[in-house]
Amino acid sequence: MRSSYMRILLLEGAMLAMSFQLIAQPVRCAAASRIEPPQFSYGNLNMRNVQHFALVFHILYQDSSERLPDARIIGQLQVLNDVFNSPASISQHIPEEFRKLKSPAPFRFCLASIDPNGNPTTGILYKAIGDPGIACRRENGRRSLMSSSLGGQDPWDPVRYINVYVVNRDRCPAPGEAIFPWDANAEEDGIILDHRAVGYSGDTGKNAPFNLGLTLVHEMGHYFGLLHLSENLRDCTGDDLVDDTPAQGREYFGCPEGKQFSCGSSDMFMNYMSLADDNCLQLFTTGQVNRMRSVIEDYRPTLASQCPLLEPGGVFDEIGWAYDGAYWLLSGKEGSCWQARVDLFDSTGKLLWQAPSDCYGHLLIPDPHSGFPGGIYYAKIYNDQHLRTLKLINR
Numbered sequence: 096m097r098s099s100y101m102r103i104l105l106l107e108g109a110m111l112a113m114s115f116q117l118i119a120q121p122v123r124c125a126a127a128s129r130i131e132p133p134q135f136s137y138g139n140l141n142m143r144n145v146q147h148f149a150l151v152f153h154i155l156y157q158d159s160s161e162r163l164p165d166a167r168i169i170g171q172l173q174v175l176n177d178v179f180n181s182p183a184s185i186s187q188h189i190p191e192e193f194r195k196l197k198s199p200a201p202f203r204f205c206l207a208s209i210d211p212n213g214n215p216t217t218g219i220l221y222k223a224i225g226d227p228g229i230a231c232r233r234e235n236g237r238r239s240l241m242s243s244s245l246g247g248q249d250p251w252d253p254v255r256y257i258n259v260y261v262v263n264r265d266r267c268p269a270p271g272e273a274i275f276p277w278d279a280n281a282e283e284d285g286i287i288l289d290h291r292a293v294g295y296s297g298d299t300g301k302n303a304p305f306n307l308g309l310t311l312v313h314e315m316g317h318y319f320g321l322l323h324l325s326e327n328l329r330d331c332t333g334d335d336l337v338d339d340t341p342a343q344g345r346e347y348f349g350c351p352e353g354k355q356f357s358c359g360s361s362d363m364f365m366n367y368m369s370l371a372d373d374n375c376l377q378l379f380t381t382g383q384v385n386r387m388r389s390v391i392e393d394y395r396p397t398l399a400s401q402c403p404l405l406e407p408g409g410v411f412d413e414i415g416w417a418y419d420g421a422y423w424l425l426s427g428k429e430g431s432c433w434q435a436r437v438d439l440f441d442s443t444g445k446l447l448w449q450a451p452s453d454c455y456g457h458l459l460i461p462d463p464h465s466g467f468p469g470g471i472y473y474a475k476i477y478n479d480q481h482l483r484t485l486k487l488i489n490r
């Protein structure tokens with residue numbers, strides 16, 4: 096057993112090697128555990144019990160390219176939910192030898208709808224920053240990014256919210272990083288992403304190869320206690336503490352073709368906890384899902400069930416909108432009724448107007464003044480089963 100101190104030295108050595116490699120090959124992740132990661136022996140976990148987690152995005156930007164629109168964040172949420180809930184049967188791209196190991200993780204993610212003070216929120220916060228150096232700076236042992244007094248933004252209560260920070264990480268070793276649950280505290284917890292790695296941008300230029308939204312999937316794995324399969328070691332002594340992932344003596348970049356071997360076995364380089372490109376990654380294993388469930392139970396026990404609003408769908412999907420210069424008309428299919436509350440936000444996330452819970456066939460969102468100023472607005476339509484956010488535009 097290596098000592099914790101030894102592990103940190105080894106990891107920091109690996110990190111140096113990773114940042115050096117960045118010159119030739121982009122490296123996804125800079126997560127590093129400060130202490131020896133804990134091992135778990137798994138009990139009978141109830142896999143049918145879906146857990147819901149609320150995310151808050153802190154977007155710290157210098158210019159408009161870094162100030163990601165809500166649509167990118169909502170798209171990222173979709174990727175996260177699709178990947179974690181992907182049924183084991185969708186496995187045609189996974190090498191046959193690993194197909195039976197794939198497991199969905201019964202987690203659902205939503206944007207926070209209530210802030211720590213009990214007020215409605217879009218779950219997406221924007222803050223202009225003057226100093227790009229705060230992305231990776233530490234002052235007195237604290238991450239500047241996660242501290243309002245150091246130029247960043249304090250996380251929301253991390254026992255209730257998953258805090259995701261989005262910033263330009265050009266000066267950091269890698270686009271993604273997560274704080275392991277055993278290293279987290281009330282002041283520092285969450286995930287940090289480079290703005291280019293957020294969401295399904297599909298951009299094959301500056302955002303490639305991390306352009307399909309999988310950096311957050313990988314970092315969420317760390318946030319729930321998963322490790323790299325190689326544990327950043329090259330001598331096959333690295334152990335990710337999961338039984339059904341093969342030992343791996345190296346990390347993979349790009350997307351290798353065909354089988355790859357190390358440590359006497361075929362490597363699972365297409366695992367979400369690999370450093371390979373977004374278009375290469377295909378699965379979490381049952382062992383990894385069990386480890387995440389155990390870590391959540393032990394380290395993040397109050398985090399689940401923070402999504403009062405569940406999934407899109409149902410009659411909400413039929414609602415359309417029109418603007419006539421003074422109000423918006425939201426209308427469903429003729430004769431249908433949607434039982435909902437409606438909140439109207441401006442593009443900064445400020446709540447402008449609310450409609451009480453009722454059964455609506457159509458709903459007017461009136462402006463008491465002379466029409467809404469030109470711009471983008473969001474109507475959040477929700478009840479205890481469904482949520483839909485409509486983007487409303489007044490040109």
Ligand SMILES: [Zn+2]
Nearest residue numbers: 124125126323
């Ligand atoms: Zn990683």
